[in-house]
Amino acid sequence: MKKRISIYIDGANFVYGLKTLHPKYSDYHFDFEKFIKKIVGKNQLVDIFYYNASLKQKINPRRFREQQKLFSRLRKIPKCKVILCKRQKRFTKDEKEYYTIKGDDIHLALDMLNHAWENKYDKAILISGDGDFVPLVKYVKNKEKDVEIISFEEIVSRNLLNEVKRYKFITKKVANKFFWRWKKER
Numbered sequence: 001m002k003k004r005i006s007i008y009i010d011g012a013n014f015v016y017g018l019k020t021l022h023p024k025y026s027d028y029h030f031d032f033e034k035f036i037k038k039i040v041g042k043n044q045l046v047d048i049f050y051y052n053a054s055l056k057q058k059i060n061p062r063r064f065r066e067q068q069k070l071f072s073r074l075r076k077i078p079k080c081k082v083i084l085c086k087r088q089k090r091f092t093k094d095e096k097e098y099y100t101i102k103g104d105d106i107h108l109a110l111d112m113l114n115h116a117w118e119n120k121y122d123k124a125i126l127i128s129g130d131g132d133f134v135p136l137v138k139y140v141k142n143k144e145k146d147v148e149i150i151s152f153e154e155i156v157s158r159n160l161l162n163e164v165k166r167y168k169f170i171t172k173k174v175a176n177k178f179f180w181r182w183k184k185e186r
Contacts, residue, residue, distance in 0.1 A: 002042060002043050002044050002140070003043045003044070003046070003047050003121075003123045003146070004043070004120070004122045005040050005043045005044065005045055005046060005119035005122070005123050005124075005125060006042050006046045006047045006048075006049070006120060006122045006123075006124050006125070007036060007039075007040075007045070007047070007048045007049065007124075007125045007126065007127065007182040008051075008108050008111065008112050008124060008125070008126050008128075009032075009048070009049065009050045009051065009127040009128070010051060010104065010105070010108060010126075010127060010128035011027070011050055011051055011053075012052055012101050013050030013092070013128040013129060013130050013151075013155070014027055014126075014127060014128070014156060015027045015148070017129065017151060017152030017154075017155050017170065018030070018140075018152070018170075018175060020152050020153075020154040020155055021080055021152065021170075021171070021175055022172065025030060025091040025175065025179075028066040028067065028069065028070050029179055029180045030175070030178055030179060031178045031179070031180060032048075032050075032073075032074060032077065032178075033073075033077045033180055034049060034078075034121075034177045036077070036115055038178075039125060039150065039168075040182065043054060043104060043123070044186070045067075045079055046079070046120055046121050047080075047081065047115075047120070047121075048077065048081065049078050049080075049081050049083060049108065049111055049112075050074050050081070050082050050083065051083045051085065051104040051105075051107055051108045052081060052082075052085070052104060053084055053086055053087040053102075053103075053104065054069075054071075054084060054087065055067050055087070055101055056087065059152070069080055070097060071084070071127045076156040083104075083107050083108075083111075085101055085102060085103035085104045085107060086101070086102045086103055087100070087101055087102070088102045088177060098176070099136065104140065105130065105132055105133070109131075109133065109136045112124055112126070112136060112140060113136060113140060115138055115174040116139075116140045116145045117143060121145065122145065122146060123145065123146040123148060124140055124145060124146070124147050124148070125147075125148045125149075125150060126147060126148070126149050126150070127149075127150045127157030128149070128151060128153070129151035129155045129157050129160060130157065130160070131150060131157030131160050133160060134157070134159050134160055134163055135164040137160065137164060138163060142164070146160050146166075146182045147163070147164050147169075148164060148166045148167060148168070149164050149166075149167040150158070150168045150169075150170060151167070151168075151169060152168065152169060152170050153169045153171070154162075155168070176179070
């Protein structure tokens, strides 16, 4: 029986996971549309939600442009919604500046939980390995929804995996099937 599937992508966790496979890997040239079609299979895709924050243009203009192209490609995928959160400036003990993403996890959790309550899907696919999502998965399962985790083995929380019946790892071999091998603008 076909299931209604909603996909929730933790963008920062995804790119960090790619880096665990190879330091030069980036989501800028990852074909999310092809990847999503593969994981949904013959089921019915309801929605795709991608959560991240824009890089700071003045810090690295080239990476900023690449990321904006990625966001543009994602927005062109049918049923895909890009939810951009804030990047907040922080400082280390040595007064070195760095940025963290604020709001992405809470937006993802609220969307996935609300959609379960609204009966918008039968199965949620969470593309993240973040252990902070353990309570979310428990609540969604209590609404009699199936949850599958797709993550990277080196960064996935074992507690998160223990909450689901089904999970998959994105390995280097899997990731390589979804990178563009030529420059292609969409």
